[in-house]
Amino acid sequence: MKPLAYALACSVGLSVGPAIAQVQGVMLDAPVPIPAFTLADQADQTFSATDLADHWTLVMFGYNSCPDVCPFTLGNLEAAIAETALRVRPDNVPRVVFISVDPARDADTVTDYALFFHPDFRGVTGARVQIDALIEATDSFYRLMPPDPSGYYEVQHSSAVSVIGPDGQLRAKLQPPFDPGATAEFLARLQINYRREFGQ
Amino acid sequence: MMRFLAAVIFALPWIVQADGIVAENAYIPVAPPMVHSHSAYMSLHNNGDKVRSLIGVAAQEYGMAHLHQSQVIDGIASMSPVAQLDIPARGSVALAPGGLHVMMMMPKVAVQAGEVVLLTLTFADGELMTVSALVEDRNAGS
Numbered sequence: 186m187k188p189l190a191y192a193l194a195c196s197v198g199l200s201v202g203p204a205i206a207q208v209q210g211v212m213l214d215a216p217v218p219i220p221a222f223t224l225a226d227q228a229d230q231t232f233s234a235t236d237l238a239d240h241w242t243l244v245m246f247g248y249n250s251c252p253d254v255c256p257f258t259l260g261n262l263e264a265a266i267a268e269t270a271l272r273v274r275p276d277n278v279p280r281v282v283f284i285s286v287d288p289a290r291d292a293d294t295v296t297d298y299a300l301f302f303h304p305d306f307r308g309v310t311g312a313r314v315q316i317d318a319l320i321e322a323t324d325s326f327y328r329l330m331p332p333d334p335s336g337y338y339e340v341q342h343s344s345a346v347s348v349i350g351p352d353g354q355l356r357a358k359l360q361p362p363f364d365p366g367a368t369a370e371f372l373a374r375l376q377i378n379y380r381r382e383f384g385q
Numbered sequence: 386m387m388r389f390l391a392a393v394i395f396a397l398p399w400i401v402q403a404d405g406i407v408a409e410n411a412y413i414p415v416a417p418p419m420v421h422s423h424s425a426y427m428s429l430h431n432n433g434d435k436v437r438s439l440i441g442v443a444a445q446e447y448g449m450a451h452l453h454q455s456q457v458i459d460g461i462a463s464m465s466p467v468a469q470l471d472i473p474a475r476g477s478v479a480l481a482p483g484g485l486h487v488m489m490m491m492p493k494v495a496v497q498a499g500e501v502v503l504l505t506l507t508f509a510d511g512e513l514m515t516v517s518a519l520v521e522d523r524n525a526g527s
Contacts, residue, residue: 252422252489253455254462256414257482260523294419301417302523326461335449337422337490344462361457362483 208360209371212378216354222318224284224311226296232282232309234353241279241376242349243359246325248287248340249298259283259302261363262346266303268369277376279348284319285310286327287340323347323355348372350379405433406472408506411518413489414482415498423447423496425487425504425518426480431472439470441507448491450504455483464488469509498522 224232236242243262247255262281270278283299285291288310291298299308310316320327325343332338348357357375359368411427425444431437444450452467467485472478480486487504496502498520506514 249417249420250422252416252420252424253453253464253486254457254483256416256424256523260414294417297419298417335490339464341461341463343460344457345460360460 209364209367210348210357210359210375212357212375213355216350216352216356217322217324218354219322219349220318222311222315224309224315224319226307226309227293228296232307237349237353239351241277241351241372243279243281244284244319244323244347244349245281246284246286246320246327246342248285248342249291249294250287250337251340251342254344255283256302258344258346258361258363259299259306261365261368263303263306264365265363265368265372268365269372272369272373273376279372281306283308284316286316286320286342287329288313288316323358348375405435406431406437406508406514408514408516411504411516413496413502413518413520414523415496415520418495421490421492423489423492424453424482425450425489425502426482427487427516427518428477428479429472430477431474434474436474437472438509439472439506440468440509442487443505443507444487444489445503445505446493446496447489447502448493450487450489452485453488454485457483496520 219234219237221234226232245258245262247258266278266281281299281303283295283306285295285308292310295308295310297308299306319325325345325347327340327342330339330341344361346359346363347355348359350356356379359371407430409428409430411425413423413425416423429439439452442450442452452470453464454467455462455464470478470485478485500520502518502520504516504518506516508514
């Protein structure tokens, strides 16, 4: 993984007890443009870079047969979005996109999978080269592991969630455990910084 | 006293006690219907004076089950099988989302919220323990 220059942005003030605040995310010193890409949901509706414009997007990489981490993350994101909606204007509530890095198993079900966690979540996947373009741009990672005797294979993948701004650039990464309240605070602060940058 | 205990155990089916081991709040978050690998979670307490080692698990209505651990190392989430899980004397181990879990694969039937899945835990001393895991809605708040 190539290191990006991250500005540490700790979530302060929510933890009780010792003065150690859990890091909910990191804001990027310099935003990273997202290149052109084309993915699609299971009904062949495309999802491309133009779908990132003019609103906030949270992108999570995963795979449907992930028994523990992916459902846990999506469930927490659902709660974090609800918390964020209490703090920002309705048009600034981020849209959540689940990108399966396992199209061979998930292309026909990835949309239903994401909808299971929230009716507004999108689930998409696509050709390996298209997935990899987004993986690289967001400094993410995945690896399909060798199958076990039953044919099941695990997929290792980045745990972080990429935050893409209304300008279509990667602006921050969210990190586990995605505590809903602290994640919402982080996102609200990120949006304040963003508006300052644009002098709004 | 025993009758009282039996009544309590009967009334609280998610608390199961084997010889010195108590399994509490065993649950399975309901999974999307197209997903065929599920996770079960619980707390295991060892009330005895000796460490107890969990070495196997089976799940009714699943083709296979094993102990697994999710880990995030350098930002990468991966899973690894756990051959032996030690529960310290007078101690506890939590199987919880994002960490230790019972991974269950190849469900033979559709598993619905509100149902109970029977798990059989095997300990190194040969003891078997049956735990009822409740299939819960994701927002059930476990």
